[in-house]
Amino acid sequence: MDDLNIHNLENLDNQPQACAFNADCPTRLILNRIADKWTVLVMILLESETKRFSNLQREIGGISQKMLTQTLRGLERDGLVSRKVYATVPPKVEYSLTPLGHTLKDLLYAIKTWSETNIKEVLAAQKSYDEVSLK
């Protein structure tokens, strides 16, 4: 695994194919994981405590059962979320962050904080852009 195509992102002009900028670099996988519509929301909820499937679905507005399942499976496959099944009737499944998942805490909250801080400015920019486009 030491031959992964991971390079320094500095001096990009001298390394046009560096790291994630190379379509074949595995680092792209991480970007595509974070760049998932639901990943951030699911992980922020799991960051504070273990939660059940139905709990997550109730708290995340607009997510379908299919999408939640898909997101959780992807996160589990990436080693960010762990899934614990209780052999009871009815079944009970608990999701939590793995230690690796918890290392994303600061990043997740940075995204949350930036979003909340700058949403108004972004909306204003959109409004302005759209008005100009109408001319």
Added chain:
Amino acid sequence: MDDLNIHNLENLDNQPQACAFNADCPTRLILNRIADKWTVLVMILLESETKRFSNLQREIGGISQKMLTQTLRGLERDGLVSRKVYATVPPKVEYSLTPLGHTLKDLLYAIKTWSETNIKEVLAAQKSYDEVSLK
């Protein structure tokens, strides 16, 4: 604009519809912007210096002209990127981050750093997950 549905993310159990967890909250727009396949790559390139369209396309492996245009337009609309057209023949268009865009610098680099730091562990987790699934 003071009536935006932005709430505290703490005590989520008491606020199941808080903020980005509400499908109708505008904060979702920000998540969907960051959760764009190309946003992070484009913005990291523009963070250090102004770049031309063809320059960006050359440096981002795998992005099509259509997707780069679409990403840049979206970022421009959100007030994160500014576009400067030179009325020359042939035309020259320069892209750079706005002051608002620059405020994402730390976040962008946090994503980059986390990705580079943990890519091996994620790949190992995927491999392990896939092997178990085959049984």
Added chain:
DNA sequence: CCGCATCCTTAATGATACTG
């Protein structure tokens, strides 16, 4: 050089029904 418009293909998501 930049990038829009069009057509076409493929991937993502939603809706519904069913199971341990």
Added chain:
DNA sequence: CAGTATCATTAAGGATGCGG
């Protein structure tokens, strides 16, 4: 409750050609 499976729908993306 927590899914899986299937089908239908929609959205995303690629390819090509044209125009400022």
